Amino acid sequence: MFESFPERAVVYEVGPRDGLQNEAAQIPTERKLALIAALAKAGLQRIEVTSFVSPRWIPQLADAEQVVAALPRSPEVVYSALVPNEQGLQRSIDAGLSEAAFFLSSSESHSKKNINKSVAEAVALYTKLAKKALAAGLKVRAYVSTVWGCPYEGEVPLERSVELARRMVDLGCYQVSLGDTIGVGTPVQTRAVLEGMLARLPAAQLAMHMHDTRGTALANVLVGLSMGITTFDASVGGLGGCPYAPGAAGNLATEDLVYMLQGMGIETGVDLELLVEAGQLAQEAVGRELPGKYLKAASGARQKKAVPGQT
Numbered sequence: 650m651f652e653s654f655p656e657r658a659v660v661y662e663v664g665p666r667d668g669l670q671n672e673a674a675q676i677p678t679e680r681k682l683a684l685i686a687a688l689a690k691a692g693l694q695r696i697e698v699t700s701f702v703s704p705r706w707i708p709q710l711a712d713a714e715q716v717v718a719a720l721p722r723s724p725e726v727v728y729s730a731l732v733p734n735e736q737g738l739q740r741s742i743d744a745g746l747s748e749a750a751f752f753l754s755s756s757e758s759h760s761k762k763n764i765n766k767s768v769a770e771a772v773a774l775y776t777k778l779a780k781k782a783l784a785a786g787l788k789v790r791a792y793v794s795t796v797w798g799c800p801y802e803g804e805v806p807l808e809r810s811v812e813l814a815r816r817m818v819d820l821g822c823y824q825v826s827l828g829d830t831i832g833v834g835t836p837v838q839t840r841a842v843l844e845g846m847l848a849r850l851p852a853a854q855l856a857m858h859m860h861d862t863r864g865t866a867l868a869n870v871l872v873g874l875s876m877g878i879t880t881f882d883a884s885v886g887g888l889g890g891c892p893y894a895p896g897a898a899g900n901l902a903t904e905d906l907v908y909m910l911q912g913m914g915i916e917t918g919v920d921l922e923l924l925v926e927a928g929q930l931a932q933e934a935v936g937r938e939l940p941g942k943y944l945k946a947a948s949g950a951r952q953k954k955a956v957p958g959q960t
């Protein structure tokens with residue numbers, strides 16, 4: 650297992666979207682923008698910044714247009730946003746984003762609760778939307794949720810997730826991010842999930858999106874790395890949760906992921922010190938301490954240094 654790690658990995662930051670979507674108190678747009686700017690400054694080149702979903706379903710992201718209009722533009726950074734339907738896609742095109750992210754579930758109850766559609770309806774819709782998005786020159790990423798388990802149905806047959814992932818790639822999505830939406834996955838299960846996926850899809854077209862509800866996200870990432878996966882979603886400070894997956898915690902914290910990758914000699918292009926500064930901004934934005942381990946350790950060390958007489 651410790652012989653075949655990649656030289657570099659892509660860290661796909663989802664904090665401003667997946668992280669913030671669950672926050673009850675409205676965060677001012679300027680704070681979101683400051684956080685995104687800090688993440689870009691830390692070297693993150695893939696940032697999911699918001700969602701063009703119904704503001705009634707996700708009030709926190711009702712300012713999607715304002716966020717996108719004021720993004721700090723840089724040729725190195727690709728911004729994306731979730732798109733759930735035709736209206737969302739049009740909003741995303743009008744806002745001028747170059748990448749859209751489709752999302753669907755492999756379990757019926759989560760699908761219904763999250764996007765008010767059956768899985769088959771979602772597939773039919775995205776089949777139509779993919780054509781339009783690609784014709785408009787967008788790149789499209791897709792999420793398949795509840796691959797490791799569903800908050801309403803429990804275990805989900807792997808074949809269903811594999812079929813959906815394959816389908817999304819066939820529609821022209823350049824990558825499918827596999828969601829452990831409620832953070833139940835463990836390493837042996839992850840190996841089985843990835844074996845199933847890799848039998849039908851190349852590793853480069855897969856990403857892992859692990860929520861860290863039970864503390865197993867990094868262990869699962871390690872399995873992914875050893876099996877050739879090189880893109881990992883993460884959320885600054887471990888911010889977040891899914892409003893339609895009760896009990897789900899935030900994503901794997903970006904700092905924890907970057908720390909582990911760097912320690913293993915895997916290049917990410919991310920500056921951990923600057924990432925901690927972004928984490929501190931995220932904490933200020935939500936008004937509480939975030940669960941990310943590295944962020945806690947680094948913030949503690951900084952505070953100690955700031956107190957005279959302590960080392």
Ligand code: HMG
Nearest residue numbers: 701702703706733736737752763764765792794828830891
């Ligand atoms: P619906 O109620 O069935 O929508 O919701 P509708 O088409 O019947 O429209 C109802 C109203 O919503 C209409 O307004 C539409 O205009 C409006 P009215 O005429 O009543 O005033 N509407 C919109 N407004 C703005 N933008 C839009 C839009 N669409 C409709 N795009 C819908 C269906 C899909 C819209 C809704 O269910 C929705 O927005 N769901 C998104 C929920 C969400 O964002 N969940 C969290 C993200 S998923 C996740 O976190 C998992 C992931 O991280 C991976 C993982 O962890 O596994 C990705």
Ligand code: MG
Nearest residue numbers: 667828830891
């Ligand atoms: Mg998620």
